Amino acid sequence: MSVIKQPSRRAFLRGSAAVAAGAAGPVAAADSARRPDPLITELQDWTSYTGAGVDETPYGLPIPFESDVIRRNVEWLTASPIASVNFTPLHALDGTITPQGCAFERHHSGAIMLRKEDYRLMINGLVDRPLVFTYEDIERFPRENHVYFCECAANTGMEWAGAQLNGVQFTHGMIHNMEYTGVPLRLLLREAGARTDDNLWLYAEGADASSNGRSIPMAKAVDDCLVAFKANGEALRMEHGYPVRLVVPGWEGNMWVKWLRRIEIVDTAVESREETSKYTDVYEDGIARKWTWVMDAKSVITSPSPQRPVRHGPGPMVISGLAWSGHGRIARVDVSGDGGITWQTARLGKQGDTKALTRFYLDTVWDGAPMLLQARAIDETGYVQPAKDRLREKRGKNAVYHNNCIQTWYLNSDGLAENVEVS
Numbered sequence: 001m002s003v004i005k006q007p008s009r010r011a012f013l014r015g016s017a018a019v020a021a022g023a024a025g026p027v028a029a030a031d032s033a034r035r036p037d038p039l040i041t042e043l044q045d046w047t048s049y050t051g052a053g054v055d056e057t058p059y060g061l062p063i064p065f066e067s068d069v070i071r072r073n074v075e076w077l078t079a080s081p082i083a084s085v086n087f088t089p090l091h092a093l094d095g096t097i098t099p100q101g102c103a104f105e106r107h108h109s110g111a112i113m114l115r116k117e118d119y120r121l122m123i124n125g126l127v128d129r130p131l132v133f134t135y136e137d138i139e140r141f142p143r144e145n146h147v148y149f150c151e152c153a154a155n156t157g158m159e160w161a162g163a164q165l166n167g168v169q170f171t172h173g174m175i176h177n178m179e180y181t182g183v184p185l186r187l188l189l190r191e192a193g194a195r196t197d198d199n200l201w202l203y204a205e206g207a208d209a210s211s212n213g214r215s216i217p218m219a220k221a222v223d224d225c226l227v228a229f230k231a232n233g234e235a236l237r238m239e240h241g242y243p244v245r246l247v248v249p250g251w252e253g254n255m256w257v258k259w260l261r262r263i264e265i266v267d268t269a270v271e272s273r274e275e276t277s278k279y280t281d282v283y284e285d286g287i288a289r290k291w292t293w294v295m296d297a298k299s300v301i302t303s304p305s306p307q308r309p310v311r312h313g314p315g316p317m318v319i320s321g322l323a324w325s326g327h328g329r330i331a332r333v334d335v336s337g338d339g340g341i342t343w344q345t346a347r348l349g350k351q352g353d354t355k356a357l358t359r360f361y362l363d364t365v366w367d368g369a370p371m372l373l374q375a376r377a378i379d380e381t382g383y384v385q386p387a388k389d390r391l392r393e394k395r396g397k398n399a400v401y402h403n404n405c406i407q408t409w410y411l412n413s414d415g416l417a418e419n420v421e422v423s
């Protein structure tokens, strides 16, 4: 098993020499003396005609060469695509923002098409004046922008039993990270004269057939919840709750009610289907853990990974991945090449935002030997992402949701990666 090494200065110098010789990049460092490449030294086809005009793509889509960067579902997971999930292609993305077009979708009764003109949000219950807001009403309140991750509690759930799905898209792709524009929920509550004592709750429900109702403690509602209508600068896509969804930062995706229709202030949790028989963790003895809202710190290597094999030989290699925590910022990410025996601290793409995805990189030199690749996240509270066995000890074998264990990829000497478990 190979221990991760830092790239030496010489390795980089060799790398840049290869670039000067017209090869594909530093990866060619190991390939000795490449001949000049005809694609750069001879006349290229695409210089001999003009390109697409600005009138051809009024709304741009990815170039066809990127057509495999798409959401995918796993057919055997659910009985019907109406109550199902598809997964974000994490292996193919970089940075932290998830484009809406490939951000995972999870619906209980399909995505509905709701016009802004027909949209209404009612706030009732323990309020001075029950109110109904139109979309335009919501736009007249002071709004804010925040980047947050949204992770389904079932993300990585299939992996409790053993290494199952061969790709980070499927093991970890029930997450997306967008910049939301929305009105702080507390402002709408204040408008309705809602009672906001700490012992109160609100019950939020959607306009779709499932309604996906969830009870949210008042302290969270008035802290950082947003009534959002834009994501990454543009209108929410239908599948993410157009025209308005609830954003519940750091908390399980199920609480992020889409097509938000009604908020009732109540003095006790409703204990709806979604917060009792679903999205609840049952321990070994059959007792259910009540309320698991916050998504604990977690990380995963997105490249190399089963869908992102290493296509170059030994030499400089970038290991990259994502880390996040529902408790705040990511403080540090460590990467191991030997299944968790030795660790090195990764470099963060930029200082992480609170409750948002953080990109990490480890710039290393691969010696061509097999590796057991792992990442572990440490958040600002000091919490360290646990190994799979440790999590199983605590939660038992009945667990489905809230799996934030350390993931292992076995990278073989051909550069192919596979989902495995180490203990």
Ligand SMILES: Nc1nc2c(c(=O)[nH]1)N[C@H]1C(S)=C(S)[C@@H](COP(=O)(O)O)O[C@H]1N2
Binding pocket: 103, 104, 105, 106, 107, 108, 109, 150, 151, 152, 153, 176, 205, 206, 207, 208, 210, 211, 212, 239, 240, 241, 252, 253, 254, 255, 256, 257, 258, 259
């Ligand atoms: N109204 C409504 N809201 C909903 C759901 C739903 O089916 N209906 N699914 C929930 C679940 S389980 C998750 S994980 C997130 C997924 O959000 P996304 O589809 O934007 O990824 O939305 C939540 N909000």
Ligand SMILES: [Mo]
Binding pocket: 106, 151, 152, 153, 154, 253, 254
């Ligand atoms: Mo979910």
